Amino acid sequence: MRIGILGGTFDPIHYGHIRPAMEVKQALALDKVLLMPNHIPPHKQQPNITTAQRLKMVDDVCQQLDGFELCDIEAKRNTPSYTVITLEKLNNLYPTDELFFIMGMDSFIQLQSWYQWQRLFDFAHIVVCQRPGWQLDVSHPMQQILTARSQGSLERPASYKQKNCGLIFPVTVTPQDISSTQIREQLAQGVIPTNLLMPITLDYIQNQRLYLP
């Protein structure tokens, strides 16, 4: 199976997560996509809402979308949600499957600051989606890494030859200028961001009275 994984803080989950994941699923003919809320975000402040609340919102979305599943592997770990640790575990759980870790351009540009980032390629492919406001400059070090690991590269990385992982797939998705920060700010000001979230997420936020000032 070809399995996509979108990791995130999902505080809250929005269409800027969901639509790119759907478009990547289609573009790369993935069999399913796992949406994976982190527990202790490595590079962000701990959210004000609980991991259980973020998990519930992601689970609600998965229930409504074909081919999407909640992955709670990071929620169950009480250490920083380093992706390399997670991918190593998922690689053991799915030894015969091909894993595709999906991220927006903001994450990709900062990838060299991730814990043991080079080992990510030992366990999965990386899929990069554009995100408004984030452009990979031709002189950026990640550009060279992208070129060397892209599917058309003449020299396939060793990890690809051994285990079918380690490539980078840039996927063109419909640009959406949406962020969780923007949604939290709108809700705190009493604005209801109807077009940015799935209705089921908005219902949960309102029932639980989340993100109020």
Ligand SMILES: Nc1ncnc2c1ncn2[C@@H]1O[C@H](COP(=O)(O)OP(=O)(O)OP(=O)(O)O)[C@@H](O)[C@H]1O
């Ligand atoms: N609008 C978007 N377009 C493309 N990718 C996105 C978008 N929003 C989030 N992502 C990607 O989804 C993943 C998880 O993002 P995250 O849950 O941190 O959302 P966020 O909106 O960036 O949150 P915050 O505003 O709180 O920083 C990251 O890889 C990020 O790049």
Ligand SMILES: O=C(O)c1ccc[n+]([C@@H]2O[C@H](COP(=O)([O-])O)[C@@H](O)[C@H]2O)c1
């Ligand atoms: O492994 C790391 O060092 C690392 C650093 C920053 C982010 N991540 C992961 O990248 C995903 C998106 O992160 P974020 O902070 O944009 O929500 C999420 O799964 C995080 O756990 C991972």
